[in-house]
Amino acid sequence: MTRSPSRSQWQLARRRFVRHKLAVTGLSVLAVLLVCCFGADWIAPFARNAQDLALGPAGPSGAHWLGTDELGRDYLSELLYAGRISLAIGVSVALLATLLGTALGALAGYFGGWVDEVVMRVTDLFLVVPAIVVLALALQGFGKSPVTIVLVLSALFWTYVARVVRGQVLSLREKEYIAAAIVLGARRRRVVVRHILPNLTGVIAVNTSLGAATAVIIESTLSFLGYGVQPPETSWGNMLSQASGLIGTDKVYLLYFPGLFILLTALAINFVGDGLRDAFDPQGATP
Numbered sequence: 001m002t003r004s005p006s007r008s009q010w011q012l013a014r015r016r017f018v019r020h021k022l023a024v025t026g027l028s029v030l031a032v033l034l035v036c037c038f039g040a041d042w043i044a045p046f047a048r049n050a051q052d053l054a055l056g057p058a059g060p061s062g063a064h065w066l067g068t069d070e071l072g073r074d075y076l077s078e079l080l081y082a083g084r085i086s087l088a089i090g091v092s093v094a095l096l097a098t099l100l101g102t103a104l105g106a107l108a109g110y111f112g113g114w115v116d117e118v119v120m121r122v123t124d125l126f127l128v129v130p131a132i133v134v135l136a137l138a139l140q141g142f143g144k145s146p147v148t149i150v151l152v153l154s155a156l157f158w159t160y161v162a163r164v165v166r167g168q169v170l171s172l173r174e175k176e177y178i179a180a181a182i183v184l185g186a187r188r189r190r191v192v193v194r195h196i197l198p199n200l201t202g203v204i205a206v207n208t209s210l211g212a213a214t215a216v217i218i219e220s221t222l223s224f225l226g227y228g229v230q231p232p233e234t235s236w237g238n239m240l241s242q243a244s245g246l247i248g249t250d251k252v253y254l255l256y257f258p259g260l261f262i263l264l265t266a267l268a269i270n271f272v273g274d275g276l277r278d279a280f281d282p283q284g285a286t287p
Contacts, residue, residue, distance in 0.1 A: 016279040023275020026268040037083030046074035085235040093215035096154035101161025109169025202280020209273035
């Protein structure tokens with residue numbers, strides 16, 4: 001009787017993820033959006049801000065698949081270029097917030113005592129503050145550039161990651177292999193980096209993906225309210241804001257398409273997050 005070859009945890013996680021059809025679909029959609037937006041210089045059918053005032057706003061056609069705006073610019077091209085800002089903000093916020101939250105959560109959970117108390121009280125302080133109000137005030141004071149938006153959002157979003165990581169570390173530090181590593185003389189930093197954080201890969205990956213989706217939506221909300229990205233920079237939320245007065249007119253497509261791109265991005269990222277959660281969950285689908 002032949003035994004099936006043993007598989008590593010990464011191979012098992014990949015197999016579970018591939019079986020999650022919505023996650024694979026979401027990853028495919030997200031990959032297409034990233035390639036098209038960041039490769040807009042080569043993929044977009046028209047150059048950025050290429051105007052044709054004589055054409056003006058026109059609905060979707062063979063020449064302009066998503067129509068043109070008031071300045072006669074190809075709307076698909078403008079959406080792809082605007083997606084650079086929205087997606088870059090989402091990815092940057094997710095990475096920065098995850099790095100900061102993971103580091104502080106791991107320190108609080110592993111060391112406990114006054115370290116845990118200080119980190120958790122700071123976390124509670126950030127959690128009770130209305131995020132939209134803080135963002136609006138910060139952007140008014142420090143400017144509305146994409147870099148400022150990324151820094152402010154990261155400073156608010158790390159708290160959620162920190163709480164989740166802290167709870168997981170509190171559980172993991174009681175495991176036998178952690179006690180064995182300490183008995184063998186492993187330093188605290190090595191225990192955290194080599195033995196605890198690798199076991200949090202699933203939690204970190206899921207929170208990173210969900211953080212990216214939240215950041216895209218929050219940025220779009222801020223831009224829609226006039227507190228986000230400002231011209232000459234353009235984001236999907238900014239395009240929504242510019243088209244907000246067109247409801248009930250024949251130009252309403254200028255409002256629908258940016259909203260559709262935001263919706264597709266948020267759904268795709270959330271599907272990927274669900275797939276990662278199931279893939280790294282040891283009690284998930286059987287391999």
